[in-house]
Amino acid sequence: MSPPTLKQILEGALLAAGTPLTLERLRGLFPEAERPSPGEVREALASLAEDCRHRGIELTEVAGGLRLQVRSEVAPWVSRLWEEKAPRYSRALLETLAIIAYRQPVTRGEIEEIRGVGVSSQIVKTLVEREWVRVIGHRDVPGRPALYATTRQFLDYFGLKGLDELPPLQEVRELGEMAPGLPLEPPGGPSS
Amino acid sequence: MSPPTLKQILEGALLAAGTPLTLERLRGLFPEAERPSPGEVREALASLAEDCRHRGIELTEVAGGLRLQVRSEVAPWVSRLWEEKAPRYSRALLETLAIIAYRQPVTRGEIEEIRGVGVSSQIVKTLVEREWVRVIGHRDVPGRPALYATTRQFLDYFGLKGLDELPPLQEVRELGEMAPGLPLEPPGGPSS
């Protein structure tokens, strides 16, 4: 590529700057003897804007001058770059989830009885919002506590066809801390 | 424009990020259900790189991933955007950096041994602050001196994919090979 065209220089400058640049600032990139006229710069910018129609960015004019910005159409994907990863789930949440999976349908009181400690509303709320757990009814006792069960999304997320693909209790008891991956058989059935 | 193509999303993301992005990070922009395969992403990137041939930017791969950067041909104009020139680094700093890059992990004492002079704390501090160099451990000798190594940011800054892309160190003949060839001067005076 040689020598670069006006359009290429303008594109490079706008993308290097990352902030809006005025027409005069763009012209200032050239020594006086080779400086393009405002008309030439505008023409090159119009051509650049036209090229951008098929790209992920677009040329816009804002108060500070011209800028190349990410097209709003691709913004939903691009903004995932800044999506914050939430901190890891607490042990209490994972225990609650496991008890619901193995003992469903189950009330919060029953979970607390098994865990030996209270279950915060926040944990249940998080599990319901994640759509891993839902209320499927109420136990017919005073206070009519909600009965929780796991969902289709729960199975999908963990790659299970059904709850019976969860390891039986005996296997859970023997689980090694370091065991890599899942102690589950491949979905196709036992391989041995 | 609707709906955006993979290539448009990738271009938008690479320009919005302002830092190199790995292939996995790019795939992470998509929810699992619509996530393109690594092959699809690579194909779209190749097409993007091809499009860039006529633009002011180019797609390069560095240690930290893929980067859209201003073409070197356009850089002389673009660098006029900033009043201040890019910083120049002292020979002492560059030599120290080179020794760390080629000999890592290396202690400050080892650097001093090669250079024949002390390495100022200021130089080490600058290299660490620039995130080009970091302490990766301590040598298990008295005083437990810090071991320095270069970082991914170092590679990114110099546009390298890996340490193996550093310019090769000049060959040095082995001492054993060299010693027989050492002509001894006649005692008493130089021969030249």
Place this chain on the structure above:
Amino acid sequence: MDAREDQGGTEPSAGACTLPPGAPPLAMVRGQPWTALPKDLYIPPEALEVFLETFEGPLDLLLYLIRRQNLDILDIPIAEITAQYMDYVELMREVDLELAAEYLVMAALLAEIKSRMLLPQPEAAEDEEVDPRAELVRRLQEYERFKQAAEALDALPRMGRDCFQGRAALDRGELRRAPPDVDLHEVLLAFKAVLQRADLFTHHRVERESLSVRERMAQVLARLQGDRFSAFGELFDFREGRQGAVVTFLALLELVKEGLVELVQPTGFAPIHVRAKGG
């Protein structure tokens, strides 16, 4: 190794610039009046400090002296180089420059090498005797490699000087917060801890099969929402075959046992209806 570096300026010369007769000696060096300076060595004393700063230490200075005269580094005429080096060091002392210790250490080393080379070699020891220059040459070569590597590094295209990261503005809406990833193994480990803490499950005997019953219990209960009755038969999906029917039946029995559903049969042989008790 014969590439000369352009260190600028003066011609290389081992010749001397002699002062006019009668002029006062430049300096007293080792008790001798110093009236002449090697031509390419002469630097106005006030410039010496600047000159010295251009060197990265004694190895750099030695390399300069060697390159200056286009000498093969492997073939250093040690006496000559030592003399030149000593001249510099003396000069630095004369003008009261604060001399880095490294320069003096190197001077001592050079002097030692020189003196060893002047001594007659005992014949018996000749084989073991390494050329005293070898270690110095090794260090010089090593240093020169990195000196060149530093220059090569400096010449690499670098961000902010030779290339610029492209960036475009993005109007981003509210940041979404992605939920954390969980591995099933983590869930099971958490469950293992529960089992260890309070082995309440021993009398429940949850087995592989009863997990599918538990799942079916949840499914049946979910279908029985509200206060309405469902026909018993409607709860069975006969496409699941015999085994599926058994699982549903066991689930219903368990639900009844746990008091979660009630079965109603108005009269004998009439259709059975099922209703969630808490519904």
